[in-house]
Amino acid sequence: MKALFSNSKLRRTLFSIVGPVALLPLVACGAKDNAKQAQQPRDNAVPVTVAAAILKDVPMQVKAIGNVEPFSTVAVKSMVAGEIMQVGFSEGQDVKKGGLLFVIDRRPYEAALAQADGNVARDRANAANAKAQAVRWEALYKEGVVSREQHDQIVTQAQAAQEVVAADEAAVQNARVNLTYCTIKSPIDGRTGNLAVKMGNVVKANDVPLVTINQVAPIYVTFSVPQQFLPDIKRYDRDHKLGVAAKVQGEAEANGVLTFIDNSVDPQTGMIKLKGTFTNGDRRLWPGQFADVSLTLGIDRNAVLVPSAAVQTGQDGQFVFVVKNNKANMKKVTIGRIVGSDTVIESGVDAGDQVVTDGQLRLTPGAKVAVANAPASTSQASEKGPNPSRGAAAAKPGNGL
Secondary structure, three states, X not given: OHHHHOOHHHHHHHHHHHHHHHHHHHHHHHHHHHHHHHHOHHHOOEEEEEEEOEEEEXXXXXXXXXEEEEEEEEEEOOOOOEEEEEEOOOOOXXXXXXXXXXEEOOHHHHHHHHHHHHHHHHHHHHHHHHHHXXXXXXXXXXXXXXXXXHHHHHHHHHHHHHHHHHHHHHXXXXXXXXXXXXXXXXXXOEEEOOOOOOOOOEEOOOOOXXXXXXXXXXXXXXXXXXXXXXXXXXXXXXXXXXXXXXXXXXXXXXXXXXXXXXXXXXXXXXXXXXXEXXXXXXXXXXXXXXEEEEEEEEEEEEEEEEEHHHOEEEOXXXXXXXXXXXXXXXXXXXXXXXXXXXXXXXXXXXXXXXXXXXXXXXXXXXXXXXXXXXXXXXXXXXXXXXXXXXXXXXXXXXXXX
């Protein structure tokens, strides 16, 4: 009809034939067709993807970034000076407690021990002679042959000779200890690091570390969490040992237990320091690595989960679109923790509700929808798309985490 009236010559001809009144139905018909065409897109259903909200037992976790630390560290130093005659390990080798590490030249210390033994023998003989003289002078004093002053002087000399023997025996013990220091053994089971000195080097007593040994089995993972989680951690820790999971890039997840809660909160950061202990028999964790840490406090029974992609944020807070009778209904929700690619819904959605996970941008409350997929479970739907809430807080304080 529009094309018909676009020809002005033809329009004047029709007007002259049928008159102005006869053209009114034609104009009205064209306007009706235009209105129908304008309304047609609004009646089309919006294609969406949905997933079913499910009930599931989910762990109550606190997540953090941790640092792997050795269970114990020993910087091995020499207690005596001398030349290194033997190195009993290779750099980076695992050593056992009591295993040979270094041998320092023993000869000077063997000679010192022999000298100390000779001094003891000599002074014991002198002490025995002084004691015998003291006995004789005691008899002479009683007979009145010698003065008391002479008697006391001999007795004092005998006592001094005995004390010299005691000092010599202590020197012998010290020489024996120094001789044992010539053989350096590992104080712990662990793994050796860089060797600071080689065989033939001369070392000083209590100088630079010869090697550092880290105990890596068991091993610590140290991490910090905000102080608002501390009351829940202490409460659950009283009931049972809390599990700690740690994962470093390129390795499978390792499991341990929480063994340390610091005695104070850092006032500058508001964080509390925690440690998890891991057996680490397979050396999955290595000192100095960063790890993703999950502290499990307990299990939240029958929690309602939806894919995180379904949760939207508006001016009035967070909401989801629930599909019912092929219509999208907007429902405000209160969210809890992020569990993988899913989100715990504390209120607003019931188990079994079909929530929209894709296509929300074209939806309005009450809009007609066309489900583009068969309704899937929460875990299945979450695997199909990215999680827009990734990186959000892992737990909500004051709400059972």
